[in-house]
Amino acid sequence: MSLAREPERNVERSPSPTKTGRGLRNTGNSCFLNATIQCFGAIDELNQMHISTKKSTTTQDRLLVCVRELQAMGTAYTPAPLIQQIPNLIRYNKGEPAHAHELLIALINDISEPISQLFQGQMVSMVKCSSCDGSMTKTDNTQDISLHIEEDASLSLEESLYDFFQPETLEGENAYWCDTCQTSCRATKTLSYTRKHKILIIHSKRLILGKKIQNHIPFDTTLDLGPYMTPGHAPTHDMNLVGIISHQGTKDNGHYTAMTKREDKWTLYNDAITTQTTMKHIH
Ligand SMILES: [Zn+2]
Numbered sequence: 001m002s003l004a005r006e007p008e009r010n011v012e013r014s015p016s017p018t019k020t021g022r023g024l025r026n027t028g029n030s031c032f033l034n035a036t037i038q039c040f041g042a043i044d045e046l047n048q049m050h051i052s053t054k055k056s057t058t059t060q061d062r063l064l065v066c067v068r069e070l071q072a073m074g075t076a077y078t079p080a081p082l083i084q085q086i087p088n089l090i091r092y093n094k095g096e097p098a099h100a101h102e103l104l105i106a107l108i109n110d111i112s113e114p115i116s117q118l119f120q121g122q123m124v125s126m127v128k129c130s131s132c133d134g135s136m137t138k139t140d141n142t143q144d145i146s147l148h149i150e151e152d153a154s155l156s157l158e159e160s161l162y163d164f165f166q167p168e169t170l171e172g173e174n175a176y177w178c179d180t181c182q183t184s185c186r187a188t189k190t191l192s193y194t195r196k197h198k199i200l201i202i203h204s205k206r207l208i209l210g211k212k213i214q215n216h217i218p219f220d221t222t223l224d225l226g227p228y229m230t231p232g233h234a235p236t237h238d239m240n241l242v243g244i245i246s247h248q249g250t251k252d253n254g255h256y257t258a259m260t261k262r263e264d265k266w267t268l269y270n271d272a273i274t275t276q277t278t279m280k281h282i283h
Pocket of ligand 1: 129134178179180181182
């Protein structure tokens with residue numbers, strides 16, 4: 001899973017973290033939580049948010065307390081405030097592994113503006129009937145893009161993204177009910193952005209039918225969403241990669257780590273262990 005953001009303009013720099021950042025203690029299969037928190041820690045707006053009170057029990061304040069602790073000096077921090085919150089966010093049995101992507105989206109759904117707004121984009125889906133050429137559009141908010149990973153292909157992230165936005169043919173069982181034609185018709189469906197995310201989460205779906213696809217997916221550190229904007233919408237700046245959550249191992253026996261970029265330096269977070277790294281190592 002990767003997080004990319006718009007170029008920063010007038011974003012105040014938060015205080016520099018310790019040289020390699022602060023690690024997070026694993027309290028028993030809690031690497032999915034630790035990797036997720038580290039990615040939130042790479043977002044300046046979160047570091048600058050005010051916490052209403054340390055005793056607050058909202059998901060947002062608990063997340064902000066953990067993010068704030070990443071800035072402190074010292075040994076690894078135990079993200080207890082959020083560990084307590086997980087069962088309110090996702091189906092979770094203490095000590096059992098869970099999905100970082102599921103947690104990330106649940107966290108975003110449970111925090112308020114202006115933070116939640118950072119992750120929100122808006123897409124329009126246009127369905128065009130091939131019989132009468134009539135079209136219907138529907139606009140929806142979206143928080144991430146989930147890309148299917150093909151086991152026998154070696155598409156880059158950019159190529160998979162390109163495929164995601166290609167027109168999809170609706171036919172057979174998926175045929176489109178056209179009000180004008182008053183029958184089920186063959187149609188094409190195309191997605192495009194009317195408003196892109198300030199911070200975009202791209203989820204590479206590696207679990208298919210209970211099996212994990214281990215393909216390496218090449219990616220770049222910048223991403224151009226310009227070709228996927230609805231015609232007439234403002235051109236966009238390239239997005240810059242700021243965080244990656246990776247899952248190593250198999251579906252049932254795996255481990256999450258995170259890599260984030262702050263002040264042009266990349267750090268690898270493996271629970272309590274933090275190591276400076278470079279893009280060369282990440283690729
Ligand atoms: Zn029609």
